[in-house]
Amino acid sequence: MNQIINIADHGLLFKENATCEEKSQAVINKLIQSFKNYPNEVNGITANSLEIIHCSRYDKFNFYCKKIKWEKSTNKWSGETIELGEHSDKLFVVGSGSSEFLTKYEKYWESESKKTSRALFHCFTDTLIDIENKYCGGAPQLVGLYRIGNARHYGIIYKGKRYFQGVQIDNLTNFDNIQWRNELMEICDGNSMKIKEKAQRQPNPLRV
Incomplete structure (x- = not known):
């Protein structure tokens, strides 16, 4: 590919x-x-x-x-x-961990954050954290498609480490070259790994 x-x-x-x-x-x-x-x-x-x-x-x-x-x-x-559709929702759920994701999806789609992209990402990261399928795991990966420009790959802060396209990159230094999100889809600083000042909080209503 x-x-x-x-x-x-x-x-x-x-x-x-x-x-x-x-x-x-x-x-x-x-x-x-x-x-x-x-x-x-x-x-x-x-x-x-x-x-x-x-x-x-x-x-x-x-x-x-x-x-x-x-x-x-x-x-x-x-x-x-x-x-x-007219609102954020899953398009396809594929792979060996799909059944576990879909089980959690039903709960997230009844929560206060339903029909939002963050609800889907919360469900995805929540599934990875609790995954039982031995063929699934690792850090989540996130790509954004926008109305202007090309697809955008995001860095992910996951379990206290930095990842980009699933690969840990804590030994690199140019963290400002990309945008960062944590497992709650909150905008983060790649250097400190903390949510940026004035960034909107995205609490997971089903994992508190």
């Missing part, structure tokens, strides 16, 4: 004016090509399926999301487009 992302970022996967559907299909076509070129690696995949989430923006203010899935039994790729 990193190769495909780099190809796309350099304008070599689809035209600049390509529609979101054309972009998704270009990703699928490249995945199909890669799997044909490396059959031995494909045969070594132990999972029954692989899932990739592709999100994009069009007309500057609208968003698009598709789940791209590969089934080992058929060795074929398919895509499922999801309609986005």
